[in-house]
Amino acid sequence: MIPAPWALLAEVTHACPLHCPYCSNPLELVRKSAELTAADWARVLAEAAELGVVQAHVSGGEPLLRPDLADIVRSAHRAGIYTQLVTSGVGLTPDRLGELLDVGLNSVQLSLQDARRPGSNLIAGRASYGDKERAAAVIRDAGLPFGLNVVLHRHNLDNLPDIIEVGARWGADRIELANTQFYGWALLNRAALLPTRDQLDRAKATVAEWRAAHGTKPELVWVMPDYYEGVPKPCMGGWGARSITVGPDGTALPCPAAYAVPDLAAPNVRDRSLAWIWEESPAFNAYRGTDWMTGPCRECPRREIDFGGCRCQAHALTGDAARTDPACALSPDHDLVRAATTAVDEDGRTAGADSFVYRRPGGPRISSNGSSRTP
Amino acid sequence: MPSDASWRPALDRSVMLRYDRVRDADLLLMPERAVRLSGTGGRILRLCDGSRTVADIVTELGRSYPDAPLADEVPAFLDRIRAEGWLR
Numbered sequence: 001m002i003p004a005p006w007a008l009l010a011e012v013t014h015a016c017p018l019h020c021p022y023c024s025n026p027l028e029l030v031r032k033s034a035e036l037t038a039a040d041w042a043r044v045l046a047e048a049a050e051l052g053v054v055q056a057h058v059s060g061g062e063p064l065l066r067p068d069l070a071d072i073v074r075s076a077h078r079a080g081i082y083t084q085l086v087t088s089g090v091g092l093t094p095d096r097l098g099e100l101l102d103v104g105l106n107s108v109q110l111s112l113q114d115a116r117r118p119g120s121n122l123i124a125g126r127a128s129y130g131d132k133e134r135a136a137a138v139i140r141d142a143g144l145p146f147g148l149n150v151v152l153h154r155h156n157l158d159n160l161p162d163i164i165e166v167g168a169r170w171g172a173d174r175i176e177l178a179n180t181q182f183y184g185w186a187l188l189n190r191a192a193l194l195p196t197r198d199q200l201d202r203a204k205a206t207v208a209e210w211r212a213a214h215g216t217k218p219e220l221v222w223v224m225p226d227y228y229e230g231v232p233k234p235c236m237g238g239w240g241a242r243s244i245t246v247g248p249d250g251t252a253l254p255c256p257a258a259y260a261v262p263d264l265a266a267p268n269v270r271d272r273s274l275a276w277i278w279e280e281s282p283a284f285n286a287y288r289g290t291d292w293m294t295g296p297c298r299e300c301p302r303r304e305i306d307f308g309g310c311r312c313q314a315h316a317l318t319g320d321a322a323r324t325d326p327a328c329a330l331s332p333d334h335d336l337v338r339a340a341t342t343a344v345d346e347d348g349r350t351a352g353a354d355s356f357v358y359r360r361p362g363g364p365r366i367s368s369n370g371s372s373r374t375p
Numbered sequence: 376m377p378s379d380a381s382w383r384p385a386l387d388r389s390v391m392l393r394y395d396r397v398r399d400a401d402l403l404l405m406p407e408r409a410v411r412l413s414g415t416g417g418r419i420l421r422l423c424d425g426s427r428t429v430a431d432i433v434t435e436l437g438r439s440y441p442d443a444p445l446a447d448e449v450p451a452f453l454d455r456i457r458a459e460g461w462l463r
Contacts, residue, residue, distance in 0.1 A: 004397045006409060052397035054409055082391050082404035106391065107406040145389035145406045173389070174406065216460075221407075 002240075002279050002288075004052025008081070009059060009245040009256060010041065012072060014361075016061040017090045019125030020113065021356035022151050022186035022193060025061065026259035029361050030248040038068040040269070042075035044246055047274040049079035053244070057109075059086035061248070064096060070103050077104025084109055086149075089135030090128055097138050107145035109176075110135055115162035119155065125358045133170070140171035148172040148218075152203065152225075153180045153193040154344070160206045164220065172218045177207065179225035181233075183257045183312050188357045188364055194344050200225055227337050231302070232309025232325035239287035239311055244278060252277045254284055257312035261321050287311045287321065294322050296330040384432070384453055384462045385425030392420055403461060410461075415440075419449060423462060429453060 014029040036044070045056065056076045063069055064087055076083040084107045085100065097108075112132055113123035120129040139146045148167045150156070156163065160177070167175040179200075182190050207222050226233045236243050240254045250269040251259070258264060267281045278284055286292065290303050297308040308314075309325020317326045317336045324331040357364045386392055391404040394417070401417025403410040412420065418439075422432045432453075433445045456462045 050397075052395070054393075054395060054402060054404055055407075080393055082406075082409075084406055106404075107389065109406070143388060147406055 005048070005242060005244050005278055006053065007055040007057065007243040008045070008048045008053045009057045009243060010044070010072070010076075011059050011061065011245065011247045011256065012036075012041065012063050012069070013061040013066050013248050015065045016088065016359075017065075017126060018062070018088050018111075018113075018128060019358035019360055020123055020151070020185075021125075021189040021358055022153065022180050023359035024181075024184065024186075024256050025359065026247075026256075027184055027188075027363050028259075029061075029359075029363075031361075034249040035066075036246075036248065036250050036269070038066075038071035038075070040250065041072045044250075044269050044274060045072075045075045045079050045081060047269075048244065049081055051275055051278055054081060056081045056083045057086050058083060062088050062090060064091040070099050073100050073105050074103035082106050084147075087111070087135070088124075088128065089132040091131075092135040092138055094138050094141070097142055097144075101142060101144070105144070107147065108139045109147040109149050110139065110172075111149050111151075112163070112166070113151070114156040115159045115166050119159065123155065123356075125356075136170035136172070145174075146170075146172050147174040147176060149176045149178060151178050151180055152195070154195040154199065155193070157195050157199040157203050160203045164206070164210055168214075168218055174219045174221060176221045176223065177203075178223040181223075181257075181310075181313075182227065183310075183316050184260060185357070185359045185364070187316055190340060191343070192356055194227065194340060195225070196344050197228055197341070200228055226309070226313075226325075226327040227341050229327070230329035232306050232313075232327045234306040235310035235312075235325075238289075238307040240278070240284040241288070241307075244274065252281075252283075254287075255312065257310075258283075261312055261315045292322055293324075295324045295332060296328070297324050300330065380428065380430065383425050383428055384423040384457070386420065386423060387461050387463050390461045392417070405461070416452065419452060420456070420462075423453070 013035055014025050015032060063085060073083055083105055085105055086109045089110045113120040117129040121127050150163055164175060180186050180193050186193060207220050210220055224233060236255045245253045245256045246269055251266050252269055253266050264283045266283050267277045293303060293308055297303050309328055311321045314323045314325050315321035318333050326333040326336045389405050393402055395402045401412040422435055429450050433449050436445050453462060
């Protein structure tokens, strides 16, 4: 018997006003014309609840770009699912949030790219800091549980004290300090985003000082930078163990980065029930449990703790999703990660790291002189 | 903070209490977190509707559990849940 899933990540669109170079969407973004309808989502959410899902993260892209978002949120609420909106904040007016509250929205997670306007706008690839500041006030005024998510990297880690201060001032209950995970767009931009060890050490000290002084108001959540830890992260709590990701076109995967793992034969909610996808599909069973493990994972006392790390990272770096995550110091491929971290010099510079490949429809585009184009 | 006589506990707005048929348990749901309650835990929290005092809750539970040491255990449980930020 396969334990029931707890959470559904509903990526209702890949359209987004922002172009962050570490976007967690796949390199090949789904077109609007291929998106599931609100009626499709109603069925998916009802099936998810039936299966045991109690949390939904309604995400994108930017979910507010769907005019029928309230219909989707209503379906989640009716199924008894605790529903969180994951948003850039662009378009989150009091009216729009009011409409979502009326149909049962429970909480909001807002992204912020950096503490101050220029840095935040540079990463977002467009002016959006003001929108975020206004969105924060809208969320706070509505009295909703308010999480702030900040992806951390070389260009904003040194601003961490300011980032936390902004989050506290904006009224966040929780600040997720998410060190960049390097797959997809972020892997393309790794040379420009990878921090130095010194930066991370200072950031950890900042977090410890804040917690000692302020406790959990707001609560700080530190998502570890696995390239520097020597131990892999227990990605998604294990493959097919807790969570289902459904993309805009109905593709269902154990995690949002798994689009990039080939030969998975990703199932689609248009063709199959969510129960079949969770329990029976080859994709969800491919790396479930520990039987698939290779190399040092097989005998490792941590194999039920970190599940061999991230399958998508193993594939991205070694070409084989069943190998030990190279972020693990015990991995025979750990030198791949070490080579990347040692290439960052003390000033945080890496060869060829002067510009970002911004996330945009049509996949990454590199101009002929090798530098990326900004949007 | 020990529970006081005037306190009428209610779930914090961020928290949803619901029965989960799949896991046959009451759950507290909140952003990024789900807490599985014991049978009695769920039963106590269902009475926390902002209208009952702690004494009311103890009395009401006493009808179902006449021999249980409710006068000690219920306030202690409610204090623990309040310390987590899930009751106000």
